[in-house]
Amino acid sequence: MMKATVVFMQSINQWQADEYDNKLAFVSGYGKNLISWLQPRKGEYILDLGCGTGDLTYEISRSQAEVVGMDSSADMICRAREKFPDIEFIEGDGHQFETSKRYDAVFSNAALHWMRSPHLVVDSIWNSLKPGGRFVAEFGGKGNVQIIVDALEEVFERHTGIRASERNPWYFPTIGQYSHLLEQCGFLVRQAYHYDRPTRLVDGEQGIEGWLAHFGGDYFEGLAQEKIQEICRETSKIALPKLWKEDAIYADYKRLRIEAVKPGIEIIK
Ligand code: BEZ
Numbered sequence: 001m002m003k004a005t006v007v008f009m010q011s012i013n014q015w016q017a018d019e020y021d022n023k024l025a026f027v028s029g030y031g032k033n034l035i036s037w038l039q040p041r042k043g044e045y046i047l048d049l050g051c052g053t054g055d056l057t058y059e060i061s062r063s064q065a066e067v068v069g070m071d072s073s074a075d076m077i078c079r080a081r082e083k084f085p086d087i088e089f090i091e092g093d094g095h096q097f098e099t100s101k102r103y104d105a106v107f108s109n110a111a112l113h114w115m116r117s118p119h120l121v122v123d124s125i126w127n128s129l130k131p132g133g134r135f136v137a138e139f140g141g142k143g144n145v146q147i148i149v150d151a152l153e154e155v156f157e158r159h160t161g162i163r164a165s166e167r168n169p170w171y172f173p174t175i176g177q178y179s180h181l182l183e184q185c186g187f188l189v190r191q192a193y194h195y196d197r198p199t200r201l202v203d204g205e206q207g208i209e210g211w212l213a214h215f216g217g218d219y220f221e222g223l224a225q226e227k228i229q230e231i232c233r234e235t236s237k238i239a240l241p242k243l244w245k246e247d248a249i250y251a252d253y254k255r256l257r258i259e260a261v262k263p264g265i266e267i268i269k
Contacts (some may be wrong), residue, residue, distance in 0.1 A: 005145070007098055009074070017053050017078070019110045021079070026050065026130065031055075031109035031138065031212070035056065036207050037257065038105060038107050038134075038136045040059065040060050040063035040064060041063060043209050044065040044068070045102075045103050045104050046066070046105045046107060047068050047106045047107065050111020050112065051107050052067030052110075053080045053083060054079075057069035057080065058087060060107065060150070061086075061087055066105075068087075068088045068090060069089040070087070094111070094115045094125075094183065095117055095121055095123060096124060098127070098128070102129060102133070104129075104130060105129075106128060106129060108139070110139055112139040112145060113171050116171055118171055119181060119184075119185075122181055125173070126186060126187065132262065132264040135258075135262070137257070138256065138257040139256060140172040140256070141173065141194045142172050142173060142177075142180065142194065142257055143252075145252055145254075146249045146252060147251075148208060148239050151236075151239040152219065152235045154238070155231050155234045159234075160223070167221070168219075172258070175256065178256060178258060187196055190261060193256070193257045193260040194255070195255055196252070198245070198251070198252065199253040200249070200250050205240065205249070208240060208243070209236050209249060212236075
């Protein structure tokens with residue numbers, strides 16, 4: 001098999017729009033199905049939180065809803081504006097965004113697991129919604145990519161002596177944990193679904209190294225490139241036999257999909 005070149009990110013979570021649109025296109029591909037839970041309607045005002053390069057924002061806009069895409073990465077927003085000049089895209093942080101005009105719905109695909117203070121995110125979403133507004137999201141649920149994370153953390157600790165779990169950048173809650181958070185804020189949880197979604201990685205046998213190069217940057221802060229590559233190679237050696245199916249690596253993705261509503265009568269908090 002041809003070996004793909006795995007390029008490691010130079011800085012932490014420096015999202016690269018090119019990679020996102022090419023090797024990571026599956027992210028928005030899978031997300032299209034989530035729009036069936038949103039059911040956007042003509043004239044609605046909708047936020048796509050963590051929109052990346054805007055593919056799903058565009059899909060939502062086809063319903064003739066007025067949709068705004070928000071992402072914390074300037075690079076992603078820049079690319080989204082180039083691709084979809086008729087749609088509004090803004091740079092913003094899910095932990096602390098505000099809006100002058102409240103939304104009928106907030107939508108989010110594959111973004112909330114990067115936001116480490118979920119109660120702040122849920123508060124921001126609540127404040128940005130009209131009474132009666134809905135929140136539809138999908139992101140990594142409990143146990144997501146556990147085989148990769150376990151292997152990485154074991155190898156990382158052996159190589160560095162640093163407690164790897166302290167660098168884990170992700171939030172993968174259970175249905176119960178996330179529903180509780182939403183209910184504490186005042187939301188009514190309508191539907192919640194936790195499911196396995198094995199996800200085929202590109203780059204053949206180098207898929208895990210490629211995945212870590214894109215997503216694992218927080219673990220590697222301050223380490224030399226050679227050390228990072230060594231850790232990734234060893235991680236792959238452990239995880240690959242557990243994830244290889246027939247012709248490719250299928251990462252052990254687990255999704256949490258949720259729909260909640262802000263009750264119709266305004267509750268002053
Ligand atoms: C996810 O979509 O589940 C995911 C993506 C990158 C890092 C961790 C999880």
